[in-house]
Every structure is written in C-alpha cells, then in structure tokens.
Amino acid sequence: MIELAEIHRDxxxxxQVVHALDDVTMTIExxxxxxxxxxxxxxxxxxxxxLGLLDRPTSGVYCLNGQDVTxxxxxxxxxxxxxxxxxxxxxxxxxPRLTAAENVELPxxxxxxxxxxxxxKVADVLEDLGLADRSHxxxxxxxxxQRQRVAIARATVTEPRVLLADEPTGNLDHKSGxxxxxxxxxxxxxxxTLIMVTHDPEMGQRARxxxxxxxxxxxxxxxxxxxxxxGNEAS
Amino acid sequence: xxxxxxxxxxPDIAWFSWGALRGYPTRTWLMLTAMAIxxxxxxxxxxxxxxxxxxxxxxxxxxxxNLIIVFPxxxxxxxxxxxxxxxxxxxxxxxNDALALTRSYKVRRIAPINVGSADVSYLSRSREVVVLGxxxxxxxxxxxxxxxxxxxxxxxxxxxxxxxxIGSKIRDELFGAERALGKWxxxxxxxxxxxxxxxxxxxxxxxxxxxxxxxxxxxxxxIFNTSSVFRILVEAKTRExxxxxxxxxIDTLQERHQGKKDVTVITQDAVLxxxxxxxxxxxxxxxxxxxxxxxxxxxxxxxVMLVAVSQRTAEIGLLKALGASPRQIIMxxxxxxxxxxxxxxxxxxxxxxxxxxxxxxAFPDLPAYAPAWAIVIALAVAVITGLLFSLMPxxxxxxxxxxxxxxxx
Ligand SMILES: Nc1ncnc2c1ncn2[C@@H]1O[C@H](COP(=O)(O)OP(=O)(O)O)[C@@H](O)[C@H]1O
Ligand SMILES: [Mg+2]
Numbered sequence: 001m002i003e004l005a006e007i008h009r010d011x012x013x014x015x016q017v018v019h020a021l022d023d024v025t026m027t028i029e030x031x032x033x034x035x036x037x038x039x040x041x042x043x044x045x046x047x048x049x050x051l052g053l054l055d056r057p058t059s060g061v062y063c064l065n066g067q068d069v070t071x072x073x074x075x076x077x078x079x080x081x082x083x084x085x086x087x088x089x090x091x092x093x094x095x096p097r098l099t100a101a102e103n104v105e106l107p108x109x110x111x112x113x114x115x116x117x118x119x120x121k122v123a124d125v126l127e128d129l130g131l132a133d134r135s136h137x138x139x140x141x142x143x144x145x146q147r148q149r150v151a152i153a154r155a156t157v158t159e160p161r162v163l164l165a166d167e168p169t170g171n172l173d174h175k176s177g178x179x180x181x182x183x184x185x186x187x188x189x190x191x192x193t194l195i196m197v198t199h200d201p202e203m204g205q206r207a208r209x210x211x212x213x214x215x216x217x218x219x220x221x222x223x224x225x226x227x228x229x230x231g232n233e234a235s
Numbered sequence: 236x237x238x239x240x241x242x243x244x245x246p247d248i249a250w251f252s253w254g255a256l257r258g259y260p261t262r263t264w265l266m267l268t269a270m271a272i273x274x275x276x277x278x279x280x281x282x283x284x285x286x287x288x289x290x291x292x293x294x295x296x297x298x299x300x301n302l303i304i305v306f307p308x309x310x311x312x313x314x315x316x317x318x319x320x321x322x323x324x325x326x327x328x329x330x331n332d333a334l335a336l337t338r339s340y341k342v343r344r345i346a347p348i349n350v351g352s353a354d355v356s357y358l359s360r361s362r363e364v365v366v367l368g369x370x371x372x373x374x375x376x377x378x379x380x381x382x383x384x385x386x387x388x389x390x391x392x393x394x395x396x397x398x399x400x401i402g403s404k405i406r407d408e409l410f411g412a413e414r415a416l417g418k419w420x421x422x423x424x425x426x427x428x429x430x431x432x433x434x435x436x437x438x439x440x441x442x443x444x445x446x447x448x449x450x451x452x453x454x455x456x457x458i459f460n461t462s463s464v465f466r467i468l469v470e471a472k473t474r475e476x477x478x479x480x481x482x483x484x485i486d487t488l489q490e491r492h493q494g495k496k497d498v499t500v501i502t503q504d505a506v507l508x509x510x511x512x513x514x515x516x517x518x519x520x521x522x523x524x525x526x527x528x529x530x531x532x533x534x535x536x537x538x539v540m541l542v543a544v545s546q547r548t549a550e551i552g553l554l555k556a557l558g559a560s561p562r563q564i565i566m567x568x569x570x571x572x573x574x575x576x577x578x579x580x581x582x583x584x585x586x587x588x589x590x591x592x593x594x595x596x597a598f599p600d601l602p603a604y605a606p607a608w609a610i611v612i613a614l615a616v617a618v619i620t621g622l623l624f625s626l627m628p629x630x631x632x633x634x635x636x637x638x639x640x641x642x643x644x
Contacts, residue, residue: 045642052556054555054556054637055636055637055638074561075560075562078558078559078563080558081555081557082557082558083558087557093549093553093556095550097254097257106557107557107558109244109251110559111558112242112244115246154557
C-alpha cells in the first residue's frame with residue numbers, strides 16, 4: 001500500500017522555485033492499476049520518481065506498506081528499490097554491452113543472489129515474456145518492443161510488489177506499444193501494483209483508476225467511469 | 236526493515252567491471268599504457284642502477300678477499316700533521332717492513348709490490364710494458380689463475396731471480412704462435428726466463444694482468460734501482476680479523492718508523508662500503524623518480540575515470556534505480572580501477588623485465604636485474620595510486636542523482 005501525505009517537491013531553477021509537486025495526497029492499494037495522465041511538465045515523472053524512491057520530497061510523508069520510507073538512509077532506500085519496486089522507462093535503459101539475459105540478471109546481482117538461482121529466475125522470466133530465444137542477444141539486436149519486454153523482465157525478476165512505468169510505450173509503435181501494455185496488465189492481474197504514466201489517453205483509459213496531474217497538483221482521480229473530483233482541487 | 240545488507244559477490248563485480256573495461260577500449264588502453272610505462276620505468280631504471288652497483292662491487296671484490304692495502308704517506312683528510320708541517324717526505328716502505336707484517340697469526344699472507352715500466356724484448360720484437368715486482372703469494376691474494384707454467388717461486392723476499400710470468404697479451408705480441416715457456420726475454424738490461432703465462436681470469440680495477448709481466452720483487456728493485464716498496468697487500472685470515480690486523484699494521488709500522496704514523500692503511504671493505512652506499516643511493520633515487528612518474532600517472536587515471544563516470548551516467552543511474560547502493564557503485568568503479576592498474580602493472584612489469592633483459596643482452600658484464608624491493612614498490616604504487624585516484628570519481632558516481640542521470644538532463 002502506498003500512502004502520500006502533503007507531498008511537495010520544489011526545484012530551484014535559476015532563482016525561481018518550480019513546484020513540480022504541490023501538496024499531493026493520495027492512497028494506492030496493493031494490486032491497483034493506476035494510470036497517471038496530464039500535460040507535459042505537470043509533474044507526472046516527478047511523482048513516479050518519488051514513488052520509486054529515486055527522489056526525495058521537499059516535504060511530506062511517504063509510507064510504503066505502512067513504513068515511512070522518506071526517513072530511510074540511502075542504503076536502506078536502495079534495498080527497498082531493489083526488492084519492492086520495479087522500474088520501466090520510456091528509453092528502456094538497457095546496458096548496451098550486456099545481453100538480454102545479463103541485463104535482466106543485474107538487479108539479482110545487486111541483491112547478492114547466487115548465480116545458479118539467478119540463472120533459473122532469469123530464464124523463467126524471459127520465457128514468460130516470450131524472449132527465451134532472445135536471451136543472448138544484445139539490445140541493438142532487438143526491436144523496440146523486445147527491448148521494452150527485456151526491461152519489463154528486468155523490472156519484475158525480483159518479484160517486486162510495485163511496478164512503475166514512465167511512458168513505457170512512448171518510444172514504440174502502436175502495435176508493440178499495445179503488446180507491452182498487455183504484458184503489464186497481465187502482471188497486474190497476477191497481483192502486482194501497476195502505476196503507469198502515459199501521454200496516450202487510449203492507453204490511460206484502460207486503467208481502472210486514472211489520475212490526472214496539472215501544474216503539480218492532483219487534478220482528478222477517476223475510478224472506472226465514475227468521475228470523482230479530488231478533494232485538493234481548489235478552483 | 237531489512238536486517239541483511241546486500242552484498243555484491245566478487246566474481247560478479249569482476250564480471251561487471253571487466254565488461255565495462257572492454258566496452259571502452261580507448262580509455263582502457265590509455266590507462267594501461269600510462270601504468271605500464273610507469274612500472275616498466277621503475278623496473279628498468281632500478282635494474283640499471285642495481286646492475287651498475289653489482290658490477291662495481293664485483294670489480295672491487297675481485298681485488299681479493301679480506302684485503303688490506305698499505306702504502307707510504309698519510310693521505311687522510313684529517314689534514315695537517317707534523318710531517319707535512321715540517322715539509323718532510325714520508326719514509327718509504329721497505330721489504331723489511333713487509334716482513335714484519337707477517338708476524339701476526341691473524342695475517343694469512345702478504346705481498347709487497349713494486350710497479351714500473353720497462354722495455355721488454357724478445358728477438359727483434361720489443362715494447363714498453365708495465366712490470367710488476369711481487370712475490371709468490373700474489374697469485375693467491377688476487378685469486379689469479381695461470382694459463383701455463385708456474386707462478387713466481389716461493390723464495391725469500393730479498394732474493395732476486397731471473398724468472399718472469401707474463402700476461403697473455405704480452406705473450407701473443409712477443410711470441411705469436413711460438414711457445415713462450417722456457418724462453419729468455421730481456422727486461423731493461425737483464426735477461427729473464429719465462430716460467431708462466433697468466434690466465435684470462437684476472438681482470439680487475441687497477442692493472443690489466445694480461446698486459447703486465449711479473450718478476451720477483453727483489454729483481455724489480457734492481458731494475459728500477461730502488462730499495463722501497465710501492466704497496467704492501469695484506470690478507471687477513473678472516474673478515475673479523477681485518478680490523479685487528481689493520482691496527483697491528485699501524486702499530487708495527489709506527490714502531491719501525493721511530494714512532495711516526497707515516498703510512499696509510501685502507502681496507503677493501505671500507506672502499507666497498509663507500510661504493511655500495513653511493514650506488515645504492517643512486518638506485519633508490521632513480522627508482523624514486525620513476526615511482527613519482529607512476530604517481531603522476533595517477534592524475535591521468537583520475538581524469539580518465541572521471542570521463543568514464545560521465546560517459547556512463549545513464550548506466551550508473553540505472554544501477555541505482557535497480558537498487559544499487561552508493562557503496563556498491565563505489566565498489567564497481569574501484570574494481571574497474573583496480574583491474575586497470577593491476578593489468579597495467581603486470582604489463583609494465585613484463586615490459587620492464589624485457590627492458591632489463593635487453594640491457595643484459597647488450598652489456599653482458601652488467602648484471603641488470605631489478606631488485607625485488609623495486610618490483611614490489613612499483614606494483615604497489617601502481618595499484619594504490621590507481622585506487623586512490625579513482626576514489627574521487629567513484630564518490631562522484633555514487634552521489635549521482637539517478638533521476639538526472641536517467642533523464643540525461
Ligand atoms: N531536476 C529538475 N530540475 C529542475 N526542474 C525540474 C527537475 N525535474 C523536473 N523539473 C520540473 O518540474 C516540472 C515537472 O516535471 P516532470 O515531472 O518531468 O513533468 P512530466 O513528467 O509531467 O512531463 C517541470 O516544470 C520540470 O521542468
Ligand atoms: Mg515525464
């Protein structure tokens with residue numbers, strides 16, 4: 001379970017303060033499927049980075065599974081990232097010199113898992129995502145859709161409870177984008193909490209819960225097709 | 236929340252860092268070269284210094300064992316003494332002085348010598364040659380070897396005898412292919428019979444035995460018309476006996492010279508030690524300079540690693556997103572630096588060994604082997620500077636903001 005309370009994230013640009021996140025409060029239950037939409041620069045990525053512990057809020061409290069994670073040390077946060085959270089990026093971010101299997105293996109290596117267990121886990125995940133025959137290919141030998149599937153395999157090989165995806169289809173054509181979304185949804189059906197930032201309304205509307213950000217504020221929070229205005233909305 | 240601390244396994248670190256090194260070959264080669272040049276410089280320069288030291292030491296050692304050399308006059312820097320003040324010339328050493336020095340059980344043997352040059356001829360061939368007047372004992376004192384015949388006979392010091400032992404070069408020049416043993420040659424106005432030819436072993440500082448001819452000292456005194464002795468070589472029985480024998484010589488000669496300390500006694504040990512110190516210091520100095528060049532290579536390493544970190548910003552950000560702790564990032568970068576510098580050190584060591592081998596090949600007389608301490612220091616300095624100078628880039632990598640790193644902002 002994710003609980004955000006009065007989260008602010010300010011950036012200093014020159015001598016100007018940018019409120020990338022402005023008093024965000026919300027709760028996301030385990031196993032939810034949430035899409036975050038909104039115009040460019042509205043703070044979607046900033047919110048996702050905060051949820052993934054890649055960034056710390058300027059103020060506010062973030063509780064993950066009942067624990068306040070904002071007060072954890074760097075090392076503890078790294079461990080939480082490794083075990084509880086999976087990231088999927090728009091740019092894939094695969095290490096070009098490593099094969100697909102080796103890229104997927106990285107988080108397990110960082111977790112200190114022994115090689116034999118790693119190999120079987122990696123093989124299982126790649127098999128699951130239909131990449132078994134691509135496991136020894138380098139990223140530049142793979143299509144965009146395959147690369148993103150490798151990235152998803154890497155994000156889920158540690159069996160995290162939360163999967164964060166920042167515009168996962170942004171660099172893909174429509175067909176492979178839809179494939180990737182289906183894979184993410186299947187993972188969600190098996191119980192993972194899926195939080196996905198997207199530009200594309202068609203993709204975003206597939207989610208059971210849709211958040212809309214505007215100017216760093218949570219503008220709306222829609223469940224199914226019932227449109228519910230968020231309490232923070234001032235105007 | 237978590238009690239266990241995540242640990243990277245060393246094979247995994249090695250695998251990852253090795254991959255990173257191979258992924259950026261230019262950088263890798265640059266650093267390898269810098270390290271290798273530094274290490275091989277240390278190895279080659281110290282092997283040169285050490286070779287020179289051993290060469291000189293060897294030459295001095297071949298003068299003889301436990302050797303003490305006596306010559307007339309005080310040459311100590313202690314400076315002004317009554318003799319020089321009065322303008323007196325020091326008293327000469329004599330054969331009787333030499334005889335007196337045999338009267339200590341700590342003295343194994345003595346050999347007085349006289350040196351001069353004289354015309355030596357056989358039939359129509361003639362040349363000017365260094366003539367060494369000495370005794371039977373000289374052969375043993377200087378560890379010389381004979382090629383043919385016998386050395387000077389063991390006769391009383393003051394007995395002249397018309398026999399001579401000649402160097403092999405002299406033999407070649409005077410006799411050519413003809414047999415020299417038993418032939419009579421003319422030295423100055425006297426005739427001497429050749430009874431021996433010196434062997435090739437006998438190169439040493441001072442005289443080249445191959446271009447010398449030797450006759451009994453009493454005969455030499457007649458030819459050069461003198462009653463004095465140029466030097467007395469004394470061999471002590473043991474190394475420990477050198478100092479007491481030196482004192483014995485000083486005391487004996489002072490007594491014989493009416494209480495005047497008018498001789499100089501030097502031990503080969505003292506000479507050796509001086510050279511040893513000077514040349515040893517030289518080796519340390521060149522080794523040190525080369526080691527500094529190695530440390531300078533460290534600055535290059537730091538820059539190269541900084542470039543490496545910024546080249547791989549996205550990768551480091553990714554590792555952080557995957558849950559790498561700052562410590563793990565530092566470990567990975569340091570592992571890279573460690574591999575690079577140890578590889579460079581090993582390559583440099585091999586190059587250096589090749590270099591000193593080439594020196595030995597070009598100058599067979601020079602035992603140019605890098606001393607063990609220099610090799611150990613070169614390798615240690617290489618690896619330590621590699622690590623130290625990568626610490627800053629590694630810290631910078633660990634502090635990278637993953638969000639910025641991944642966004643490429
Ligand atoms: N590291 C940063 N430094 C300065 N400004 C930033 C930084 N990250 C984000 N911002 C600003 O915060 C706002 C929200 O950015 P972002 O979360 O990336 O928007 P989105 O993902 O919705 O397009 C933007 O105005 C952006 O310029
Ligand atoms: Mg964004």
